[in-house]
Amino acid sequence: MTHILSEGSEIEIGPLSDTSLPKVLASYGGNKIIIVVDENTHDLCLEYLITSFPALEKSEIILLPNGEENKVMEVCMQVWNAFSEYGFSRKDLVLNLGGGMVTDMGGFIASVFKRGMDFIHIPTSLLAMVDAAIGGKNGIDLGPHKNQLGTIVKAKNVFIDLAFLQTLPAKEFYNGYAEMLKYGLVYDAALFDELSKFKTEDDFNRLDIIEKCVQIKVAISDRDLFEKGERKLLNFGHTFGHAIEGYRLQTDPISHGHAVGIGMCAESYVSMKRGLLSKDEFHKLQALLVQTYPFLTFSEDCIREIISLMYNDKKNEAGKIFSVLLEAIGKGVYHNELSEKEILEALQHVSLLAESLN
Ligand SMILES: NC(=O)c1ccc[n+]([C@@H]2O[C@H](COP(=O)([O-])OP(=O)(O)OC[C@H]3O[C@@H](n4cnc5c(N)ncnc54)[C@H](O)[C@@H]3O)[C@@H](O)[C@H]2O)c1
Known part of the structure; x- marks a missing residue:
């Protein structure tokens, strides 16, 4: 125990x-x-x-x-x-x-x-x-x-x-996996390496890894319960992810983890485009995400709708959209204002990726 x-x-x-x-x-x-x-x-x-x-x-x-x-x-x-x-x-x-x-x-x-x-x-x-x-x-x-x-x-x-x-149905493990990857990506590169070796659902039943994730969540949320600073890191993938999940909620719902998986790719893309995350690390992460989560294509209307949902995100300040970006695998940075152009390009990127995979 x-x-x-x-x-x-x-x-x-x-x-x-x-x-x-x-x-x-x-x-x-x-x-x-x-x-x-x-x-x-x-x-x-x-x-x-x-x-x-x-x-x-x-x-x-x-x-x-x-x-x-x-x-x-x-x-x-x-x-x-x-x-x-x-x-x-x-x-x-x-x-x-x-x-x-x-x-x-x-x-x-x-x-x-x-x-x-x-x-x-x-x-x-x-x-x-x-x-x-x-x-x-x-x-x-x-x-x-x-x-x-x-x-x-x-x-x-x-x-x-x-x-x-x-x-727990097999597909549900991948929802938890998205949040576990998030901890690795923003906070603990060794955890990310360990998680990226997972191959089957059996790999998820790892007490040591589950304990590690719980410890990270406890440490960060105890230091910053009301999300004034560091806890924002745990929103990595969620600025895009919540809007994508919300967009699909009333028509054809997708799971939270699935949306966050795509959201982490979009936010890593912005990180790479800004020159924060190296191209090598971005491609390594993108490869893992596309093989784990079914990427979706978004029409122009749909992209507009997702962006308008992002304007209602809880993390916004003064009408501006903020998200967590990566400086490296294992090192997230919070409070980055995103421009509409960056958001649009990131959504177009994940959509084109989906198209190329189909
Ligand atoms: N409060 C937070 O800090 C926080 C963090 C991350 C996510 N969330 C929220 O968590 C929700 C997603 O959680 P989830 O993925 O667990 O969704 P969920 O609770 O809907 O569970 C997914 C499915 O698995 C079923 N299920 C759960 N346990 C089962 C079991 N042992 N055996 C068989 N079926 C089982 C559920 O009935 C459901 O159909 C979202 O609403 C998300 O916003 C909250």
Whole structure:
């Protein structure tokens, strides 16, 4: 069992049955435990949790519909109404069992209800284990705009058990992989080298690598919880990625990791064009990204739409678009204002790349 202490949050990595969860649950005495799941984690993960802790059999279950398109206010309203009808109090405990959609939305629901209830995350997707469940960002989308409503409140505890990965569909590993690559690219070249050797889904089930990613997320988010500086690094790939994901959200959704994979290529392209990232490193990174993520072609209309979504990005200041760029593999730099020309050229580049691969 690995214990990672984060300010105001305790993270344990290991089999659930060996964790301090029973002690944590006992500390809530006679208060209610509410388990938030989506349809998949209800069917595939809940039984393992309850078998590990039979006391949880008496918990209330809140079932969310699957998918990013449901990470919205309408669903939150239904859940808050249910919380109210069941008479939940702020002393009750919410336990979020799921991927990043469940941890983001469950954390938001709990952190707002009656001005905030305690919540725990039990991440079940690789992405949630290495990223979404750590660092206190909770939130939902507003139309095509990602994570526009939210709070920064940490889960009291995060329990990471790799056994949940056994039922995770193969394609979902690549979503977590995008965020793992991000850590390597902006912060840790040795981690990137290790990750670039991954060949099959089995490679993702690496406790040492998952622990490393969690440590990086904890270190950075503890030093800069409210993203005044260094934490911005963790948005690498997301300025383009969120806009691409948002653009597709209401028509033909693509996964977060897929969009971030393309976004990392676009942001590395800008880095290379500015003479920050060497051509060799750019081509090495681009080769890895195109063999991992299906690149998409964008029409001119679509590019215009993506750029207009970028103008609504949370990271913008004074109407200007900022992104993280790379000076080298393993060294990100934040707070770079992008010109519309650079954005356009980067989107044209990734689109042409997709065309050349088809
Ligand atoms: N808060 C943060 O710091 C942060 C960081 C990165 C990403 N995110 C957010 O995380 C979300 C993406 O997370 P995700 O990729 O985990 O998406 P997700 O939660 O939608 O999970 C992906 C799919 O896998 C299923 N699933 C999850 N665990 C499973 C398991 N063990 N077995 C079988 N199926 C399982 C889910 O039901 C879903 O269908 C996005 O909304 C993104 O914005 C948040």
